[in-house]
Amino acid sequence: MEITQTTFPVFGLTWHEHSPDRTSILAYCGGGGSAKTGVHNSILVSHYAFGGELCMRLTIDTLEALCVHVSFGVTYLGHDGVVDVSQFPKEVVVLACVGKELRLYSAFEGRLLGKLECKDMINSAAMSCDGTLVAVACEGGMLYTYKLNGLPCNPPPPASSSSPNDEGGEEKKEEETAMEDKVVYAVTEFLPLAELKGHEKDVCSVAFRPTSHIGGKDDADTKYLLASSAKDGTCREWEATSGKCVAMMACTIPDSEKQQQPKKNARAAMLNKQVLVRGVAYSPCGNFLYTIASGRRGKAFLGKWQRVTETQKQQQKQLPPFLPWDNSCVSPVSAMSINKDGTVLALGNVEGEVLFIGVEDGNRIKSFSVHDLPVTCISARPANLQYTSLRSKGKKLVIDAVSVSADNKMSFITLQKERTTLFGFIRGLFKIIVLIAIMKYCFDECEEEIMSFDVGAAKHCLVGSPPGFVLEGPLH
Secondary structure (H helix, E strand, C coil), X not given: CEEEECCCCEEXXXXXXXXXXXXXXXXXXXXXCCHHHCCCEEEEXXXXXXXXXXXXXXXXXXXXXXXXXXXXXXXXXXXXXXXXXXXXXXXXXXXXXXXXXXXXXXXXXXXXXXXXXXXXXXXXXXXXXXXXXXXXXXXXXXXXXXXXXXXXXXXXXXXXXXXXXXXXXXXXXXXXXXXHHCCCEEEEEEEEEEEECCCCCCEEEEEECCCCCECCCCXXXXXXXXXXXXXXXXXXXXXXXXXXXXXXXXXXXXXXXXXXXXXXXXXXXXXXXXXXXXXXXXXXXXXXXXXXXXXXXXXXXXXXXXXXXXXXXXXXXXXXXXXXXXXXXXXXXXXXXXXCCCCEEEEEECCCEEEEEECCCCCEEEEEECCCCCEEEEEECCCCHHHCCCECCCCCCECCEEEEECCCEEEEXXXXXXXXXXXXXXXXXXXXXXHHHHHHXXXXXXXXXXXXXXXXXXXXXXXXXXXXXXXXXXXX
């Protein structure tokens, strides 16, 4: 585990593996909130090489507005058949929730690509796996979906006045023609698709299904599914293009957790019964949903929901779209993420610990005491183990999760154990031999005191005057 210091309290974190050049991209956001604090509100985008070395860092200043959530997306910026997308590289973008605005930044240049303003404060945002849709989760229970549309940002250069008969005129004309054909689609507009109505309270989290591109070849037959969790105690799955709610899961917690707080009045009793679903995540295959539910205080509960298959629907009618698989108790959770392999859940709790939970059995794999304040955000490994580039410095250990907190700390955590090399084995063996030699010498010199279990005499014998073989003669 490695811990680095950040220059401001961090409230959002995301991690992306850029496969073309085998680099890891980390983006985190936060700040002091107000200018009076003297701490700037910023988004930092860091690029790490294969060995874990920092090769580039971009700082995006959000001025007076505090960014509370960031996520990555890979998109063609909505070319949508206007140009041949196979001739354009995919753009890695950062989705930033800044107050009532959703901003799209380039992960490699840091420039603003697009901006969207909503009526309410934005808590979370996500991009579909094919980079064509964006979902926005807001306070007040509303979700919105948009389609990205790319706009050319640099018009063709003006025609040259040089004649083809002039020296070099033909070459210049060919260059200008090539520049006219190459239009860069780098500014993005958001085309409204649907309003997703159903949640009664603030939406905390939203995520697209990894395999959400389902259906036929035509766009009309394509379905994009996304999940959302809210403070009304429910998790819902939606069709992003139509806004239809296709599944609703009511999360519960044991009554013993609801009764931990004393009920002073009717309002306190009502708040005590309230269930908050703070996070939702899909498994890589999209057939499982994971939720984190809790009361306003107390323990949080990790829920696992399995999608009902067509065979199950045929065998038994009136089945809900999802069935509860497990509901295990964990310590109060403040952040959640699932790795690319779909085998481990990384959880951050309010005590500053990072927990790794096995997806299959729900058992705790390992825990780390990292932060002094609650973990505000955590991101698990976004690529398969053999393809992950972010590694521990000077070692070949793959980083499994990155966590941040308001204590200005960022931790890089690995579940792997360092492999013992020949040099390391020899060094460890040498230390053991030296330790055995020291212990044998002490036992030979103070055998009587040690065997009599007289601590004071043994201590005096060991730290007393040097033995005779050290001082062979009187001091001069």
